[in-house]
Amino acid sequence: MNFGLRPLGGEKLWVLLLLGPTLLGLVLGAFGSIFATLGLSFFRWDLLTTPEWVGFDNYLGLAGDRMFLRSLSNTLIFSLLYVPLTIVCAMAVALLLNRRIHGVGLFRTLYFLPVISSPTAVGLLWTWIFAQDHGVLNAMLGGIGIPPVRWLGPNMALYSVVVVNVWGAIGEGMIIFLAGLQAIPREQYEAAHIDGANAIQRLFYVTLPAMAPSLFFQAVLSTIHAFQAFDYIYILTRVGNGNSSVPTLVFSIYRNGFRFFRMGDATAQAIVLTAIIFLFTLVYFRIQRRWEVPA
Amino acid sequence: MRGKTRISLAALAAVTLLGAAAAQAETEITYQLWGSPQEGEVWQKVAQEFEAQHPDIKVKVEVNDWDSYWEKIRVLMAGGTPPDVFAMDAPLYPDWQSRGVLLNLQPYIDAEPGLLDDIYPITLEAYKTKDGYFGLPRDFQTIVLYYNKDMFDAAGVAYPNDSWTYDDFRKAAKALTKDTNGDGSIDQWGFWAEVVDPEPYWGAVVWSFGGDIVDIPHGKTLIGSDKAMQAWHFIADMWLEDKSMPTQEQLQQYGTDGFQAGIAAMGVSGHWSVPDYAPAKFKWAVAPVPKGPAGRVTGVNSAGFVIAKASKHPKEAWAFVKFAFGPTGQAELAKIGLAVPIRKSVAESPAYLEQTSAPIDHKLFIDALQYAHPKPVFRGYEEWSAAVGDALNSAWTGALGVDDAIAEAVQNGDEALAKNRQ
Numbered sequence: 001m002n003f004g005l006r007p008l009g010g011e012k013l014w015v016l017l018l019l020g021p022t023l024l025g026l027v028l029g030a031f032g033s034i035f036a037t038l039g040l041s042f043f044r045w046d047l048l049t050t051p052e053w054v055g056f057d058n059y060l061g062l063a064g065d066r067m068f069l070r071s072l073s074n075t076l077i078f079s080l081l082y083v084p085l086t087i088v089c090a091m092a093v094a095l096l097l098n099r100r101i102h103g104v105g106l107f108r109t110l111y112f113l114p115v116i117s118s119p120t121a122v123g124l125l126w127t128w129i130f131a132q133d134h135g136v137l138n139a140m141l142g143g144i145g146i147p148p149v150r151w152l153g154p155n156m157a158l159y160s161v162v163v164v165n166v167w168g169a170i171g172e173g174m175i176i177f178l179a180g181l182q183a184i185p186r187e188q189y190e191a192a193h194i195d196g197a198n199a200i201q202r203l204f205y206v207t208l209p210a211m212a213p214s215l216f217f218q219a220v221l222s223t224i225h226a227f228q229a230f231d232y233i234y235i236l237t238r239v240g241n242g243n244s245s246v247p248t249l250v251f252s253i254y255r256n257g258f259r260f261f262r263m264g265d266a267t268a269q270a271i272v273l274t275a276i277i278f279l280f281t282l283v284y285f286r287i288q289r290r291w292e293v294p295a
Numbered sequence: 296m297r298g299k300t301r302i303s304l305a306a307l308a309a310v311t312l313l314g315a316a317a318a319q320a321e322t323e324i325t326y327q328l329w330g331s332p333q334e335g336e337v338w339q340k341v342a343q344e345f346e347a348q349h350p351d352i353k354v355k356v357e358v359n360d361w362d363s364y365w366e367k368i369r370v371l372m373a374g375g376t377p378p379d380v381f382a383m384d385a386p387l388y389p390d391w392q393s394r395g396v397l398l399n400l401q402p403y404i405d406a407e408p409g410l411l412d413d414i415y416p417i418t419l420e421a422y423k424t425k426d427g428y429f430g431l432p433r434d435f436q437t438i439v440l441y442y443n444k445d446m447f448d449a450a451g452v453a454y455p456n457d458s459w460t461y462d463d464f465r466k467a468a469k470a471l472t473k474d475t476n477g478d479g480s481i482d483q484w485g486f487w488a489e490v491v492d493p494e495p496y497w498g499a500v501v502w503s504f505g506g507d508i509v510d511i512p513h514g515k516t517l518i519g520s521d522k523a524m525q526a527w528h529f530i531a532d533m534w535l536e537d538k539s540m541p542t543q544e545q546l547q548q549y550g551t552d553g554f555q556a557g558i559a560a561m562g563v564s565g566h567w568s569v570p571d572y573a574p575a576k577f578k579w580a581v582a583p584v585p586k587g588p589a590g591r592v593t594g595v596n597s598a599g600f601v602i603a604k605a606s607k608h609p610k611e612a613w614a615f616v617k618f619a620f621g622p623t624g625q626a627e628l629a630k631i632g633l634a635v636p637i638r639k640s641v642a643e644s645p646a647y648l649e650q651t652s653a654p655i656d657h658k659l660f661i662d663a664l665q666y667a668h669p670k671p672v673f674r675g676y677e678e679w680s681a682a683v684g685d686a687l688n689s690a691w692t693g694a695l696g697v698d699d700a701i702a703e704a705v706q707n708g709d710e711a712l713a714k715n716r717q
Contacts, residue, residue, distance in 0.1 A: 047373040048394040066707065067682060131548040133480040148480075152544050154694035239543055240489035242362065243684050245692060258366050260678040261390060 041268040046261035058268035068269060071252035074158065078233075078248065079226035081162045082169075086222045087215065089166055090173025095207075097174065098181045108178070112171035119168075123235030126164045127152075130236070152236060157246050161233045168232060169225060173218050180214030181207070216288045223280045227273055230254075249273050323353045324611050328382035329364035330633075333570075337631045344627065345618045352611045372396055377603035379612040383430050385421035385597045385669075386676040392429045393674050393717065398602040401427025403613045410617075417664055418597045418637045421672045430601040431620055434634030436565030437663035438495045438593045440464075440585070444578040446471055446483065446560040455561070455582035461503070461529060464561075464585040468539040471560040485539035486561045487546065487553025490530060490691060491684035494670050495563045498594050501526045502668050503587025509708070511673045514716060516683065516708030519701050526587070531690065531697040543691065554579075565596070566660050569632050573653040581655050583663065595667035597637065635660050675715025682707035 007015045041058055043051035062068050097107055114122060129136045130151035138148040151160045184207065192202050208215075230250040237246040242259070244251055249269065257266030328338065335358030342354035357378070359367060364382075371377045383391065391397055404410055404427070411419065418432040440455055447454055452470050455463075468485025475483050488496035493508055501508060506523030509516055517523065534540040546553050554562030555571055562568075563584060572579060584593045600619065602612045618624050625636040629647040635657075636642045648657050673679075683704045690700030 046394060047369045048391070048396045066710070067685065070685075127547055132542075132544045133482070134548050150544060152547070154689070154692040239684075239688050240491040241680065241684050243491055243681055243688060245543070245688055247685070255681065258369060259681070260675075261394075262678075 037267045037270055040263055041271045043264050045263040047263055048261070051264070054264065058264045059272075061265065062268060062272065065265070067247070068252050068256075068265075071247040071249050072272075074246055075227055075229070075249040077158060078162060078165075078229060079223065081159070082165055082226045082229070083219065083222045085162065085166045086169045086173055086225075087218055090170045090218065091177055091211075091215075093170055094174045094177030094181060095203075098178055108174070111174050114168040115171040119231035120235060122168065123164070123232050126232070127236060130160055152245075154245065157237055161229075161236050161246060164232045164236065165226075165229055169222065173222070176214050176218050176221075177211065180211045184210045212288065212291055216284055219284050220281050223284075224277055227277050321351050321353050322608050322611050323355055324379040324606075324608050324615060325355045325357060326380040326615065327357045327359070327364065327368065327378040329361045330358050330382075332358065334358060334631060334633060337627065341619055341624050341627045342615075344623060345615055348618070349611075349614060352614065354615055372603070372605075375605060377605055379606040379608055380600055380602055380615055382433065383599045383601045385432070385599060386672050386680075388421060388430055388599065388601070389672060389674040390676065391601065392424060396604055397429040398604045398606065398609055398612075399427055399429055400431065400602065400613070400616075403617075404428055404431075407617070410620075413622075413638045413640050415637055415639060415642075415664060417595060417667065417669060420669055421597060422599055430599045431616065432597040432599045432637045433619065434628060435595055435597040435637055436567060436634055437595045437660050437667050438499055438563050438565055438584060439659055439663060440582045441554055441562045441564060441568065441572065441579060442582060443554070443557070443560045444580060446577070450560075454580070455585070457583060459582070459585040461500070461585045461587050465529070465533050465537065465539070468533060468561065469537050472537070472539040481538065481541075481545075482558065484541045484545075484553065484559045485537075486533070487541055487559030488563055490534075491687060492680050494594050494596055495565060497526070497530060497687075498668075498670065499563070499584055499592055500530060500587065502592035502594075503584075503589055504529065505587070505589035508671050509673065509679070509712070511671075511712075514709065514712040516679075516705045516712065518683070518708070519705040522589070524698070524701065527690075527697055527701055534691065535693070535697075543688075566632070566634050566657075569650075569653045569655070573632075579655075581659050583659065583666075591666045593663050593667045594670050595664060596670040598634065673712075673715075674717065675711055678715060679708050679711040682711040 040051065042053060042055060044054045044058070045051035093111055097104055097111070101107075128134075132138065132148055132150060132152075135148075135151070137151060141147075141149065150156060188206050188210070189202060192206050197205065228250055229248055233246055233248055234244055234251060237244045239245055242255075247255075250273075253266045253269045253273070256262040256269065326338065326342065328334070335356060338356045338358065342356050345354060346352065365387075368377065368381055377396070414432070415435065418435045419428075422428050422430040422432060442455055444454065447467075450471050450473070452467050455467070464486075471483065471485035472481060473483045474481050490497050493501075498508055501518060501523045504522050504526035506520050506526055507517045518527075534542075541549075541553055541558065546556075546558075549556040549558050552562070552568075552571070553559035554564070555568070555575065557575070557577055583591060585591070600616045602609060602616065606612050619628075620637075622638060622641060625638045625641040626644075626646045628634070629636050629641055630650075632650045632652055636647055641647060642661055650657060686695075686700050686704035686707050689695040689703070690697045695703065
């Protein structure tokens with residue numbers, strides 16, 4: 001059953017030779033940097049002089065680093081809002097677009113468009129939507145007599161950037177959920193229908209249980225994205241001199257490593273970030289296992 | 296197919312070999328700087344003139360935007376292949392110099408008696424260390440007041456002049472803040488400034504109110520002193536009470552530079568803004584910054600050249616620095632109109648004073664040296680500036696009161712200073 005093209009004889013050498021750079025790049029680039037990051041987190045290193053072993057000092061220092069703690073709390077609040085909202089919105093869109101309606105292809109493309117658009121351009125567009133005096137949102141509110149809201153002001157900025165990020169992530173979640181939805185056998189719906197289940201019951205007792213694997217996959221993916229969120233947030237909240245009014249973890253890592261001569265602190269923060277994502281992923285796997293046993 | 300591949304591979308190898316052979320005939324040095332592509336072109340021209348005088352040396356000029364530039368230099372440095380010559384911002388110089396990656400230029404300077412004679416002394420200060428100079432200034436920037444003549448005329452407000460105090464300035468700014476199209480929201484502000492880093496605005500205000508910024512030997516951030524607090528309250532009153540400055544959110548709707556966007560009647564900046572403002576549709580001019588209770592004080596900062604200690608061609612690199620630092624190089628640079636030459640004979644000549652692209656009072660930027668304080672220069676500058684800036688910003692967005700924000704800025708700043716002590 002193998003119809004793929006297979007290299008013959010002397011061509012094997014060429015295949016290896018041509019794949020070599022990519023493979024080598026992957027091994028050195030991905031694994032190399034993962035191990036280097038872990039290793040460097042135990043050193044004080046400014047990129048310019050010889051790294052100096054400091055044991056766990058970089059990690060201990062994080063507990064008292066207020067700039068880091070602020071970015072950590074921003075990222076945590078952001079993630080707690082972003083992950084559930086992304087899953088719910090993407091699922092809703094996927095359910096709506098999993099029917100035989102006119103122009104379904106167009107709608108799917110429209111919802112996927114943000115995923116492949118330049119974050120800088122999209123960020124600037126949202127800046128205009130959120131703008132205080134000439135913004136689209138405030139113009140709409142003004143139309144129904146509501147005074148302008150400072151969408152990017154200190155009280156709202158974090159929520160506003162959650163909205164933009166969720167909007168940007170719906171397309172990706174939709175693709176995963178659509179694939180999951182289309183894999184559910186029609187017989188299950190027909191059987192449920194014959195048993196007298198209404199649309200809501202079919203959603204909760206047929207669709208969602210069958211979607212468990214996609215849901216967990218998307219939850220893990222969204223969590224990773226949430227903790228790595230950077231571009232939209234930076235563009236919407238940047239202030240002069242390379243600062244941001246909503247600094248995130250990734251922003252803090254960048255700033256420490258590439259602007260403050262603190263590669264050791266930056267890598268320690270990166271390891272903390274990885275550990276948090278890993279922890280969430282473990283929790284998801286635990287829940288998934290529990291959910292799957294009775295089913 | 297396979298035959299063709301072989302031929303093209305062979306051709307590729309031949310071309311590579313030829314290229315390598317050609318490059319060996321002369322020494323190539325690299326010069327990297329931050330800036331716009333136009334600046335890169337001017338430097339390309341300076342490099343060509345240098346090459347004409349030194350046929351055995353080739354200079355490769357590479358220009359990047361500010362953020363990418365510093366990332367690149369760090370990574371190249373860490374990888375052991377730094378550029379031979381690269382541009383330095385004076386406040387960041389101690390971070391690089393103290394880490395031993397810059398070449399000590401003192402022996403080269405000693406071999407050229409009189410080399411520093413024609414240089415404005417204040418621009419040299421930042422690069423001096425107890426072991427000599429590890430860098431030399433390339434150009435300098437003093438901060439002046441820019442004003443939009445059309446807006447002043449329309450509002451019937453007299454132009455800023457020599458005798459202006461910060462009170463006069465505040466009054467004028469208030470009179471210039473308007474809702475010009477009558478839609479109920481302000482669309483013209485009297486003044487615009489970025490109040491994050493001490494340059495261009497808040498450092499000068501703190502100094503002119505008699506305060507100071509940092510005490511490096513004792514690792515103290517001084518911006519919370521009584522006199523400095525008067526300066527902060529002045530800024531806050533103008534911004535948060537008079538509302539004669541746009542908030543970050545208001546500014547964002549028009550761009551990043553409120554003066555250039557034509558929404559602010561006044562701004563403070565260095566000479567670097569001149570090429571940006573020159574094509575503006577409105578008429579504008581420059582004036583000295585206003586006087587405070589402690590007199591008139593502005594800030595001066597310089598960009599400089601450094602040579603990497605790891606450079607394989609230090610002699611050639613020095614030859615290039617000496618040329619660009621010298622009268623020919625400086626005269627060429629004066630023409631970009633981006634900065635003020637550090638050489639008196641060039642700055643006080645028509646090459647700088649009579650720039651056809653922007654017929655403004657260029658001499659004002661030189662005169663400002665008489666009442667200018669150098670921008671603080673110390674190890675950990677960028678971290679300190681970000682730590683202080685984060686806290687300041689919370690005052691301007693309204694997240695914190697001014698007193699609380701400054702208290703936090705001092706605490707943040709002192710932590711950053713402590714972390715960077717050697």
